[in-house]
Amino acid sequence: MKKRTVLDGIQYAFIFLASAISILSLVVIIVFVLQKGLSHVSWNFLTNSFKPSDPNSGILPMLVGTLYTVGLTLLIATPVAIFSALYLNEYAKESKITEVVRFAIDGLASVPSIVYGLFGFSLFVTILQPFTNGYSILSGSLTLSIMILPVLIKTIEETLKTIPNEMREASYALGASKVQTIFKVILPTSLNGIISAIILAIGRIVSESAPLLLTAGMVYYMPQGIFSSSRTLTTHLYYLASEGVSDEQRAQAFATATVLIMVIVVLNLIVKLVAKRIQKKVG
Amino acid sequence: MEEIKFDVKNLNLFYGDFQALKNLNIEIKANRVTALIGPSGCGKSTFLRTLNRMNDLVDGVKTNGEIRMDGKNILSDKVNTIELRTKVGMVFQKPNPFPMSIYDNIAYGPRCQGIKDKKVLDELVESSLKAAALWDDVKDRLNKNAMGMSGGQQQRLCIARAIAMKPEVILMDEPTSALDPIATQKIEELIDVLKKEYTILIVTHSMQQASRVSDDTAFFLLGEIVEFDTTLNIFSNPKNKKTEEYITGRFG
Numbered sequence: 001m002k003k004r005t006v007l008d009g010i011q012y013a014f015i016f017l018a019s020a021i022s023i024l025s026l027v028v029i030i031v032f033v034l035q036k037g038l039s040h041v042s043w044n045f046l047t048n049s050f051k052p053s054d055p056n057s058g059i060l061p062m063l064v065g066t067l068y069t070v071g072l073t074l075l076i077a078t079p080v081a082i083f084s085a086l087y088l089n090e091y092a093k094e095s096k097i098t099e100v101v102r103f104a105i106d107g108l109a110s111v112p113s114i115v116y117g118l119f120g121f122s123l124f125v126t127i128l129q130p131f132t133n134g135y136s137i138l139s140g141s142l143t144l145s146i147m148i149l150p151v152l153i154k155t156i157e158e159t160l161k162t163i164p165n166e167m168r169e170a171s172y173a174l175g176a177s178k179v180q181t182i183f184k185v186i187l188p189t190s191l192n193g194i195i196s197a198i199i200l201a202i203g204r205i206v207s208e209s210a211p212l213l214l215t216a217g218m219v220y221y222m223p224q225g226i227f228s229s230s231r232t233l234t235t236h237l238y239y240l241a242s243e244g245v246s247d248e249q250r251a252q253a254f255a256t257a258t259v260l261i262m263v264i265v266v267l268n269l270i271v272k273l274v275a276k277r278i279q280k281k282v283g
Numbered sequence: 284m285e286e287i288k289f290d291v292k293n294l295n296l297f298y299g300d301f302q303a304l305k306n307l308n309i310e311i312k313a314n315r316v317t318a319l320i321g322p323s324g325c326g327k328s329t330f331l332r333t334l335n336r337m338n339d340l341v342d343g344v345k346t347n348g349e350i351r352m353d354g355k356n357i358l359s360d361k362v363n364t365i366e367l368r369t370k371v372g373m374v375f376q377k378p379n380p381f382p383m384s385i386y387d388n389i390a391y392g393p394r395c396q397g398i399k400d401k402k403v404l405d406e407l408v409e410s411s412l413k414a415a416a417l418w419d420d421v422k423d424r425l426n427k428n429a430m431g432m433s434g435g436q437q438q439r440l441c442i443a444r445a446i447a448m449k450p451e452v453i454l455m456d457e458p459t460s461a462l463d464p465i466a467t468q469k470i471e472e473l474i475d476v477l478k479k480e481y482t483i484l485i486v487t488h489s490m491q492q493a494s495r496v497s498d499d500t501a502f503f504l505l506g507e508i509v510e511f512d513t514t515l516n517i518f519s520n521p522k523n524k525k526t527e528e529y530i531t532g533r534f535g
Contacts, residue, residue: 166375170375170441173375175396176391184395189382
């Protein structure tokens with residue numbers, strides 16, 4: 001009895017320690033970045049354009065470029081992912097074909113992002129240059145779309161799997177067609193899972209730098225649309241951290257990181273708010 | 284002579300190589316409650332699900348034979364299963380309301396048929412809930428999520444949802460097996476009222492339930508119908524020895 005209590009105590013200590021490490025790491029990183037960056041974040045910093053030698057330089061073009069990239073990538077990838085997941089879970093019978101599709105998805109998920117960058121560069125920037133204007137937000141978003149597809153499909157498919165079959169039967173038994181069942185029962189029921197998938201995807205899009213360096217370019221002017229080349233906050237951070245030598249530029253790097261974290265938090269909140277709205281509408 | 288709703292002739296059903304229904308022949312009468320009884324795996328639920336073609340959704344199921352509903356063979360490839368299911372409603376073993384409001388649950392079927400008029404839907408929701416003896420319980424919270432109701436209420440909601448389609452037949456697959464005795468009693472009382480307007484088939488594991496709610500009873504064993512007669516005869520004067528053994532609880 002005594003021994004068991006002691007073992008229990010040790011196990012509890014381990015669990016506590018493990019959880020504490022992950023929470024502390026997050027807190028330390030955020031505090032570290034905010035402490036070094038927050039003082040440099042000002043209205044001017046957020047609304048000025050960037051000039052490499054100007055200490056009053058801002059990050060507005062990168063902020064806009066980031067939002068463009070996130071928006072366009074989600075616009076391309078989410079529908080494709082939803083329909084792929086629906087195909088795999090609702091339409092396809094388990095067969096050699098679905099096995100191959102699943103294998104391909106798992107394979108895609110484990111490809112390093114720089115490889116996507118190289119692929120996107122050869123296809124979208126070079127071969128499809130007449131359509132994508134070479135280095136552009138469009139090329140970058142197409143590349144990132146392919147990159148985040150596997151995670152999106154997997155997460156959405158997992159959600160679809162958790163919907164009990166009784167829901168589908170209930171719908172069919174009421175004379176609903178397959179399409180009606182999918183749009184009125186299955187998709188609304190899996191909305192929360194789809195939202196989680198999108199939030200995960202936003203995190204990945206915002207945090208990627210390598211593929212974007214190769215497909216969207218490093219131009220620091222304000223993007224004029226999806227055919228403009230653009231720098232995102234992350235690629236800008238990469239530039240500042242690797243090429244910035246002055247204290248001023250290092251401070252800008254931390255300030256950019258601060259804004260980056262804020263952007264992720266704000267985007268997540270927006271997605272959740274939108275989800276709540278939709279949920280209310282579909283009941 | 285009463286009207287015959289389903290005339291089943293030489294019905295066979297296979298799950299892959301396994302024959303689950305063997306040459307069934309049965310006439311289900313309209314506006315009566317027919318109970319399907321028998322031990323687990325005897326094919327009674329499978330038979331029930333042929334009547335609204337729910338088995339179509341299961342991979343590897345093959346059927347042959349005929350089920351004539353009002354004279355028309357519903358097993359034919361030409362039959363529109365969507366239309367069939369609006370006429371033959373179903374209530375499942377586990378209450379399965381959609382995770383939406385009570386109102387939207389009832390309006391789901393009619394909306395799928397293209398009814399959009401709010402007035403028509405309002406009336407349908409009210410009349411269906413009244414018919415399922417649920418209106419007084421929920422009339423003040425129609426916009427609340429149905430998942431918050433008790434199990435018994437959920438099952439009556441599922442019955443109301445089926446009624447909203449104005450079906451001719453309601454299939455019930457062990458509708459009270461997940462419910463407590465009081466909720467069960469309410470459902471049984473409801474069945475008694477509903478049979479005036481609908482033809483009801485109920486699969487049940489409870490002999491008492493079969494004898495309480497049904498007019499006719501079919502006893503299934505290993506995919507065959509052993510005996511089919513009025514409930515009174517089946518329970519008081521079974522002709523087959525197997526039937527007698529089953530209803531007296533010697534196996535099953």
